Amino acid sequence: MKINDTLPLEYRTEENSNKILGFWLFLGAEIALFSTLFAVYFTLWNRTGNGPTGKDIFEVSGVIWETLLLLTSSFTCGLGIHAMRLNLKKPMMIFFGITLLMGLGFLGIEITEFVNYVHEGATMQTSAFLSSLFILLGTHGLHVTMGILWGSSILIQVNREGFTDATANKSFIFSLYWHFLDVVWIFIFSFVYLKGLM
Amino acid sequence: MKKKRLLLSLIFISIVMLLSGCDSKLAVLNPKGPVAKTQANTIIFSILMMAFVLIVVYILYIIMLTKYRASKTSDDYEPPHIEGNKWLELTWTAIPVIIVAILSVVTVQTTYAVEKVPAGYEDQKPLVIYASSSDWKWHFSYPEEGIETVNYVNIPTNRPVEFRLYSYGPITSFWVPQLGGQKYAMTDMITKLNLVAEHEGSYLGKNANFSGKGFAKMEFEVQAQSPGDYTKWVNDVKQTAPKLTEQEFNTLLKTDFVGRKSYSSTHLGFAPPPEGDMAGHQHGGDSKTEKDSGSENMDHMNHDMSGMDMSGSSSMEHGH
Amino acid sequence: MKWDEFFVTGEPMIYGADISIVLVSLAIIIGLTYFKKWGYLWREWLTTVDHKRIGVMYIISALLMLFRGGVDALLMRTQLATPDSKFLDAQHYNEIFTTHGVVMILFMAMPFIIGMMNVVVPLQIGARDVAFPRLNAVSFWLFFSGAMLFNLSFVIGGSPDAGWSAYFPLASNEFSPTVGMNYYSLALQISGIGTLLTGVNFIVTILKMRAPGMKLMRMPMFTWSVLITNVIILFAFPVLTVALALMMFDRLFGTQFFTMANGGMDMLWANLFWVWGHPEVYIVVLPAFGIFSDVISTFSKRNLYGYKSMVVSMVAISFLSFLVWAHHFYTMGTGAMVNSFFSITTMAIAVPTGVKIFNWLFTLRKGKISFTSPMLYAMAFIPIFTFGGVTGVMLAMASADYQYHNTMFLVAHFHYVLIPGTVFGVVAGMHYWFPKMFGFRLNERLAKWAFWLIVVGFNTAFMPLFFLGLDGMTRRTYTYSAATGYGPLNMVATIGAFVCAIGFVVLCYNFYYSFRHSPRDENGDPWDARTLEWSTPSPVPAYNFAKMPIVNSQDAFWYSKKQKVPLYEDGPYEEIHMPSNSGQPVILGIIMFFLGFFLVFSWFIPAIIAGIGVVIMLAVRSFERDHGYHISAKEIAATEQKLRGDTV
Incomplete structure (x- = not known):
């Protein structure tokens, strides 16, 4: 096993640095995936059939809260990795914990939002616009959910083992994923909500 | 091997002759109107261009396979190491580019032509x-x-x-x-x-x-x-x-x-x-259906x- | 759902399939039990993470699917041989051409190509395995469960019947009410995820795991083609993932993406499908180009002519492949300007492809050509593929395409590129690397018989279709009247198809024959070849390379042979770290199979349970600490001694 001690812990073994490159490539595929979903949304967004338009259903306050939570969580996630580089186990776990809690908060608001839409008669089945909206938001939401599950399992592992090649690598890759979800959200916020409200 | 290739090219040449013959029986090449005629001409033209490409490739192919087979070279013949040749490679990039350019011009012209009312009929009310x-x-x-x-x-x-x-x-x-x-x-x-x-x-x-x-x-x-x-x-x-x-x-x-x-x-x-x-x-919506009455392309409808x-x-x- | 809707009933052919499936399964189970091979199968194959074995499993699956897709093809050709034939009814015919297309592209061509990549690429770059061996096994089992799920539709629930391109609204519940199209969306989704993971895995492998000294521009052309192909996979497959997910939501949950009311847009499907579908064509053909490059170079005893322009042309093709999708529906009415744009981009692909053809021809020049079976396929490829290519340029011209679209001309064209391109490519690769995989060569005499039957049969089968197309015969037509005059040419095509099929039977019989009769390969380099994989003994030991090869040029192994310089460093063997086998990938594959199956029938409670199973498997993997195992230097020395004699 080749080990290069000059690199940060998460990059040190050859296998781990391969994993990081592999994950970047995977994020490339994720970009293609979300780009396709955005393309679908932009194609269908004014095809509202008999259903409501974005303007009719979007609520500003919830979206602002979602954005705040996710942006802050991305920041705390970065702080967590910084703490890991400084080999501070407890602060790292606290920052990651905050990140995951904020992710949960985000999910909570998003689910409430979906429930409200459905109560207003705006379901996935109502129109092509709503189908594409629910799928775009839902795919992002599903990613956040998976992220929370994944992050929690990493927290347990860091707690058990401390910072090892394996846990440092996992934590770092998780942080890449979480930042990516944040970027996707910024696009959703700008091109779905802001554009829809205008 | 060699005979088969020769046969193939012969078959192909006869195909081209058959296709370009004027009293072809094939529906697409037997047009009865100006649109189909434009398309048939485009097809014949592209077949001729492509036949040229095929003939060049097939001739080179036959030469290479006949001249350089192991049975024709001596046992101690050691094939040389050749990286490539800038000019040759440029040639076989440039010529296809020219062919594609010619075909592109034809394609764009004919594509616009077949989308419009055929030439000579524009004055008539369709x-x-x-x-x-x-x-x-x-x-x-x-x-x-x-x-x-x-x-x-x-x-x-x-x-x-x-x-x-x-x-x-x-x-x-x-x-x-x-x-x-x-x-x-x-x-x-x-x-x-x-x-x-x-x-x-x-x-x-x-x-x-x-x-x-x-x-x-x-x-x-x-x-x-x-x-x-x-x-x-x-x-x-x-x-x-x-x-x-x-x-x-x-x-x-x-x-x-x-x-x-x-x-x-x-x-x-x-x-x-x-x-x-x-x-x-x-x-679908009620408000939208009502204003359809003014739509200009329904003028000849009495509904x-x-x-x-x-x-x-x-x-x-x-x-x- | 009633049982008679669950099982496909009322058809002698289906009952035959039912019985044969049960009999074959029973035979396998009894055979494994009798010969006490369960443990062997589990330990050595099902749980393996060795790229060579995974590659072999891909290739075996691909051959099985080739059989399935080939039978579909023969049924279609039999139906079309005569006018007004009653051999198949419309519904059957529709199901058969749909499954033929899906099986051949996604469950035959793809796994064959990926199998070749698996076996060859790590050996060509001097690596001990791929970057992520476990992920590689996951890829395989996802592909395999997708393929099995798709084939299950034949006997349970009904096959998909809306064409492999599955255009909406035809593929919607309203016009395709059986669960067939559900199978389509889920089976392709599952195997597609596997393919995407393969893409990530091989890019990292090729970028990071090359032997010392092997710069990118020293890689064998096959490895280059695989790298480029996997980049295409990485960006094209997510589009398929989305398209299939939307299809699934439309069919299972009543969303309105592609519907005929409430704002749905049927042509959105066609766009998404072909944004993936056209790059997909290059995904299956570029690695074949790579195989031909290696084969032609080896059997001309010459280095590949124009190596750099070969690489550049493949990069150009991969880039252009994303800009041509609308040529699949010029007739949609998007106007002359859009059509002109896509015509030009499509024709532009002819330029880099032409460069490759000429480079291959000039690789032959001044060579010393020997016509072995792999070389025969490569030599048949050049003229036939060129013919297919120029008909592609003809199809690219939008105005003319209005006359070719949806006709037999199109069918002839894409078989004229996919069969000499992909199929000849993988068959050439299989004959070429067979001794590397199994330690003996395929019998040349039988291989040549198979070759001539396939080549003659293929041309006889597809050449007439060009003329039928120009005479107005549409594709996917299950029958035609005698008055159309299509009869004689169709009969010729059918005869050709059967000749071709006999060729494939001979090809497969050759496996058995050669297994029994071929002499075992002694030195690991039966073709006097050029690249690193031939420097290993055959069959290759689990660790591939006992010592890391040193690479100073292209075709390093060739020059080490010619100039008598050693390929490996001197010195003692060192212990080698190996990844452990794992049952998790196959279990994950089985769970995914059931998840897909439950969703096909909208059984949501079991589906949720299976979904939780998937999450549990991910968690198990996350918590696992697998440190692999080590092969000791002593053991390596013994193995090498046994495989190579005492030459090293």
Whole structure:
């Protein structure tokens, strides 16, 4: 096993640095995936059939809260990795914990939002616009959910083992994923909500 | 090996000769109107260009395989290491670029040409015919004449015909090989196909795009008649054929195979085609349907506005 | 759902399939039990993470699917041989051409190509395995469960029947009410995820795991083609993932993406499908180009001519492949301007492809050509593929395409590129690397018989279709009347198809024959070849390379042979770290199979349970600490001694 001690812990073994490159490539595929979903949304967004338009259903306050939570969580996630580089186990776990809690908060608001839409008669089945909206938001939401599950399992592992090649690598890759979800959200916020409200 | 390749190129050359022969029997290369003629000429031209490419490749191929086989070289022959040759490689990049450029010019010109009313016919008022497909038949509505036919369509010769295509179900493709290339018919928009028949006769038309079980049987006859005969036929239909009621039309839509039919009124009134404000499924809401009356492309239609709601036709309804 | 809807009933052919499936399964189970091979199968194959074995499993699956897709093809050709034939009815015919297309592209061509990549790429770059061996096994089992799920539709629930391109609204519940299209969306989704993971895995492998000294521009052309292909996979497959997900939501949950009301847009499907579908064509053909490059170079005894322009042309093709999708529906009515744009981009692909053809021809020049079976396929490829290519340029011209679209001309064209391109490519590769995989060569005499039957049969089968197309015969037509005059040419095509099929039977019989009779390969380099994989003994030991090869040029192994310089460092063997086998990938595959199956029938409670199973498997993997195992230097020395004699 080749080990290069000059690199940060998460990059040190050859296998781990391969994993990081592999994950970047995977994020490339994720970009293609979300780009396709955005393309679908932009194609269908004014095809509202008999259903409501974005303007009719979007609520500003919830979206602002979602954005705040996710942006802050991305920041705390970065702080967590910084703490890991400084080999501070407890602060790292606290920052990651905050990140995951904020992710949960985000999910909570998003689910409430979906429930409200459905109560207003705006379901996935109502129109092509709503189908594409629910799928775009839902795919992002599903990613956040998976992220929370994944992050929690990493927290347990860091707690058990401390910072090892394996846990440092996992934590770092998780942080890449979480930042990516944040970027996707910024696009959703700008091109779905802001554009829809205008 | 060698003989087979030679044989192949011989076969190919004879194919090209066969195709470019003027009295070809193949439908696409036996055009009866200007659109199909443009396309046939484009095809012949591209075949000749490609034949040139093939001949160059095949000659090189035969040379290489005959000259450099192991059985022809001495045992101690050691093939040289050759990286490549800048000029040769540039040559076989540049020549294809030129060929593609020539073909591109031809393609762009002819593509614009076949989309428009054919040259020489621009001054005439086109005959508008709505051709709509449903499983598994074609409905032809003549808005000006106020008649409708199923599975056959009569047109006058030497007059541009504008087919407006749409579908009551799966995507279909309206194709009359001897008059011109095909175009899709879809549910939520109209596509237009301009054709002219220059010779009287009966031409086979079909749906070219797979649309389910009855697809293979979805053929129709295009009868190109002299203008006099055509007018006579229109009057005949007007006087002898029954009216197309909404109920009758819905029965037609639901029946798989109906054979030929003629009617002295069209379905365009009670089931308007997806054009203008009706396109893109924007027609569902009540507020939107009402302002359709002003739509300019319905000027030759004489229809009842109260029947605008598409839910009248069963196959447009959705089972959700 | 009633049982008679669940099982496909009322058809002698289906009952035959039912019985044969049960009999074959029973035979396998009894055979494994009788010969006490369960443990062997589990330990050595099902749980393996060795790229060579995974590659072999891919290739075996691909051959099985080739059989399935080939039978579909023969049924279609039999139906079309005569006018007004009653052999198949419309519904059957529709199902058969749909499954033929899906199986051949996604479950035959793809796994064959990926199998070749698996076996060859790590050996060509001097690596001990791929970057992520466990993920590689996951890829395989996802592909395999997708393929099995798709084939299950034949006997349970009904096959998909809306064409492999599955255009909406035809593929919607309204016009395709059986669960067939559900199978389509889920089976392709599952195997598609596997393919995407393969993409990530091989890019990392090729970028990071090359032997010392092997710069990118020293890689064998096959490895280059695989790298480029996997980049295409990485960006094209997510589009398929989305398209299939939307299809699934439309069919299972009543969304309105592609519907005929409430704003749905049927042509959105066609766009998404072909944004993936056209790059997909290059995904299956570029690695074949790579195989031909290696084969032609080896059997001309010459280095590949124009190496750099070969690489550049493949990059150009991969880039252009994303800009041509609308040529699949010029007839949609998007107007002359859009069509002109896509015509030009499509024709532009002819330029880099032409460069490759000429480079291959000039690789032959001044060579010393020997016509072995892999070389025969490569030599048949050049003229036939060129013919297919130029008809592609003809199809690219939008105005003319209005006349070719949806006709037999198109069918002839894409078989003329996919069969000489992909199929000849993988068959050439299989003959070429067979001794590397199994330690003996395929019998040349039988291989040549198979070759001539396939080539003659293929041309006889597809050449007539060009003329039928120009005469107005549409594709996917289950029958035609005698009055059309299509009869004689169709009969010729059918005869050709059967000749071709006999060729494939001979090809497969050759496996058995050669297994029994071929002499075992002694030195690991039976073709006097050029690249690193031939420097290993055959069959290759689990660790591939006992010592890391040193690479100073292209075709390093060739020059080490010619110039008598050693390929490996001197010195003692060192112990090698190996990844452990794992049952998790196959279990994950089985769970995914059931998840897909439950969703096909909208059984949501079991589906949710299976979904939880998937999450549990991910968690198990996350908590696992697998440190692999080590092969000791002593053991390596013994193995090498046994495999190579005492030459090293």
